[in-house]
Amino acid sequence: MRKPLTLKAALGAFLALVFSTVAVAQENSPAQSFAQDYTPVKTRIGDIRSLLDGDTIENDVFNANFLNAVPPAQFRGFTRQMREQHGPVEKVEIEQLLSPHAARLRIVFRDSIASGLIDVEPAPPHFVAGLRITGFQSRGGSLTETSSQIAALPGQQGLLIKRLNGDAETLVELNADDRFSIASTFKLYILAELDKSVRSGERKWTDVVALGPKSHPSGISQDWPDASPVTLHTLATLMISRSDNSATDTLIRVIGQEKLADIVRATGHRQPDWISPMLMTRQSSALKMPQHRAARESFETSGASARADLLRQKDSELKLSDIDPVRLTSKPGYIDTIGWFASPADIVNLLDWIRLNASPETRAILAINPGIDPAIAGLHSYLGYKGGSEAGVMSMNFLIKSRSGDDYAVSSHWNNSADPLNEARFVALMTRVVNLLATR
Incomplete structure (x- = not known):
C-alpha cells in the first residue's frame, strides 16, 4: 500500500527530476559554430553549479517566468533530493552548444552523470529562462559494491538478483530469505491471479465490474463516482502503474481471498501465511488507527484462519473515514505486523512465474511505469516493475530482459520500524543495479 501522494510519488517514484519553464532549450537544433566571444550561456554555468550545491541564489539566476513556475523553495527541495540520490556535484560543463543562448549540459555527481538543457535570455544579465535535467546514468561501481551500500542502510535490508534463463545464476544475495514488509508489491500477486483467470477463460480483460470498495490514495479512482463501471484491464493497469488502492481493493473483492491465497502458494x-488473508489496503490502514486497537491486537496475535474470520466480522467497522493520512505518513506504524510480507526470494519466484506464464497484456501492464529514470530502463529490451512504499518501508522489484537476451529478476526491500527512510538514496542504488545489469 502506497502512502498518500508525496512529491516523490507525484514525480513517478522519483524518476528523472525535471525543471522546465516556458522557455525551453532548442533540443532539436543541430550543433552549430558560434563566435566564442559571444556565448552568454557560458556565463551561467558556474551559477548552475552553485545552485546544485545548495546555494540560495535563485533570484539572481532565474527569470520571473522560471521563478513563478518553480519557486526557490521548491527548487531547493529538488536539488536536495538530487544530492541525496546521486551524491554531491563534482562538475558542471557544457557538452554541446545549441546556440549562443542554449546548450546541453553534462553534470557529474559522485554516483551519477546527468544530462541537461539550459536556456538563457539574450539580453544581459542573461537570466536563466529554462533548465531541464533529462536523465541520469550511474558512474562505475559493481553489483557487489552496490549491495554493500544497501546493506549499510539503517534498519533491515534485503536484495536478490538472479539471472533466470540458461544456467540460472544468483548474482547477489542479501538476506534473501528474510521476512520483509513489502507494501504495494503485494499487488503483483493480484495481477498474477487475474492473468491466470483470463488465460484459463474464467474471465476476460474486457469484463466490466463496479468500482468499490473505495480506499485512500495513492491512485486516482478514489475520486471517481461510486460503483463506476470499469474493466478488469483498467483496474489492473491502475493498480500496477499508479499503485491505485481503490482499483486494488476492487480486484480483491472480485477475485476473492481464497483465489489470492492459491496464487501466493502457486x-x-x-x-504463505505471511500474506494470508490478503488485506485490502483500506483494511490494513484502518487497523493501524488508534480506534481499532482491539481488532489490531487480535489480528497481530492470530493465525491465518482466525485473521480471515476477524476481517469478515470487522470489515464494516474498518471505515475509510477512520484513516488519518498524517498518522500513516508521519512515522512507521506496525510495519512488522500489519500489511503484506514476503522475502526477496519469494518475489523473485513470483517474477519468474510471471516471466514463464503471463500473457502479453500482463507483461505490457507491468512495463508501463519503470519505477526509475526511463532512460536507464530503456537500456534493456524489456523492464517490468512494481514497487511499494509507506513510512518505514520501501520495495522495488524488476523483471528484465537485457538486450543480449538474458532474463533477470531483481527484488529489493528496506524496512525500518524506527525511522523514515531516505527514499531517494534507495532509488539511486536500485537505478544503479538496473544500469549495471545492462552492461553484463
Missing part, C-alpha cells in the same frame, strides 16, 4: 511463496 508462485512459490514459502510462508
Whole structure:
C-alpha cells in the first residue's frame, strides 16, 4: 500500500527530476559554430553549479517566468533530493552548444552523470529562462559494491538478483530469505491471479465490474463516482502503474481471498501465511488507527484462519473515514505486523512465474511505469516493475530482459520500524543495479 501522494510519488517514484519553464532549450537544433566571444550561456554555468550545491541564489539566476513556475523553495527541495540520490556535484560543463543562448549540459555527481538543457535570455544579465535535467546514468561501481551500500542502510535490508534463463545464476544475495514488509508489491500477486483467470477463460480483460470498495490514495479512482463501471484491464493497469488502492481493493473483492491465497502458494511463496488473508489496503490502514486497537491486537496475535474470520466480522467497522493520512505518513506504524510480507526470494519466484506464464497484456501492464529514470530502463529490451512504499518501508522489484537476451529478476526491500527512510538514496542504488545489469 502506497502512502498518500508525496512529491516523490507525484514525480513517478522519483524518476528523472525535471525543471522546465516556458522557455525551453532548442533540443532539436543541430550543433552549430558560434563566435566564442559571444556565448552568454557560458556565463551561467558556474551559477548552475552553485545552485546544485545548495546555494540560495535563485533570484539572481532565474527569470520571473522560471521563478513563478518553480519557486526557490521548491527548487531547493529538488536539488536536495538530487544530492541525496546521486551524491554531491563534482562538475558542471557544457557538452554541446545549441546556440549562443542554449546548450546541453553534462553534470557529474559522485554516483551519477546527468544530462541537461539550459536556456538563457539574450539580453544581459542573461537570466536563466529554462533548465531541464533529462536523465541520469550511474558512474562505475559493481553489483557487489552496490549491495554493500544497501546493506549499510539503517534498519533491515534485503536484495536478490538472479539471472533466470540458461544456467540460472544468483548474482547477489542479501538476506534473501528474510521476512520483509513489502507494501504495494503485494499487488503483483493480484495481477498474477487475474492473468491466470483470463488465460484459463474464467474471465476476460474486457469484463466490466463496479468500482468499490473505495480506499485512500495513492491512485486516482478514489475520486471517481461510486460503483463506476470499469474493466478488469483498467483496474489492473491502475493498480500496477499508479499503485491505485481503490482499483486494488476492487480486484480483491472480485477475485476473492481464497483465489489470492492459491496464487501466493502457486508462485512459490514459502510462508504463505505471511500474506494470508490478503488485506485490502483500506483494511490494513484502518487497523493501524488508534480506534481499532482491539481488532489490531487480535489480528497481530492470530493465525491465518482466525485473521480471515476477524476481517469478515470487522470489515464494516474498518471505515475509510477512520484513516488519518498524517498518522500513516508521519512515522512507521506496525510495519512488522500489519500489511503484506514476503522475502526477496519469494518475489523473485513470483517474477519468474510471471516471466514463464503471463500473457502479453500482463507483461505490457507491468512495463508501463519503470519505477526509475526511463532512460536507464530503456537500456534493456524489456523492464517490468512494481514497487511499494509507506513510512518505514520501501520495495522495488524488476523483471528484465537485457538486450543480449538474458532474463533477470531483481527484488529489493528496506524496512525500518524506527525511522523514515531516505527514499531517494534507495532509488539511486536500485537505478544503479538496473544500469549495471545492462552492461553484463
